[in-house]
Amino acid sequence: MSDFNKDEYLNDLPDMDDLSGQAAPAAASAASAASAASADSAAAAAGATQEGAAQPAAAQSQENGDSAAADGADKAGAADGKADDTLTPLGQAKKEAAEYLEALQRERAEFINFRNRAQKEQERFRQHGIIDVLTALLPALDDIDRIREHSEMDDSFKAVANKIDKAFEKFGVEKFGEKGEDFDPTKHDAILHKPDPNAEKETVDTVVEAGYRIGDRVIRAARVVVASPQN
Known part of the structure; x- marks a missing residue:
């Protein structure tokens, strides 16, 4: 299994829900409409009143329109901030899949390390077992060597001695x-x-x-x- 880079994988994710992305233009349009409606209402009120009161009414209407526009802009900004933190369903699924894959690779690395340690322990125990058997048989092996050196072996005894030597060679002795x-x-x-x-x-x-x-x-x-x- 090749190494998995979570950061590179997540770079391809959409930053926000498509619907959330469309929320900002809609909110801006609503704010503009509200501002225009407020301005029209202020102008109508100014025409119906006397000349002396026209300017304060228009100023108040303009102030109300600016306040409505500011409120709309604040709502649009809040929607944008919320959308930045929201992934599409597909993006959320890909993010979770990346996290699961990353966790799986960590578990796999830990398992490989455990397996290697277990193999080393098994080989060490196997070697200790061979050493114990060899140590127990050393007196007999020494006697076989003395017989070989100081007397002639018959064929059957020689065959047994050779089998013992080959058996130890098989185990790396x-x-x-x-x-x-x-x-x-x-x-x-x-x-x-x-x-x-x-x-x-x-x-x-x-x-x-x-x-x-x-x-x-x-x-x-x-x-x-x-x-x-x-x-």
């Missing part, structure tokens, strides 16, 4: 520790340092117990005898 590789204190546990005149740097001379890791996490360091330079 890696076995490490080989004779002749450089000594690395982050993955090797040196139980003995043996001086060697031929050694130019510290190397693994004997693997007592193999190491195991999952990814970058070392479950158990390889226990080794290290050949060190004599100096």
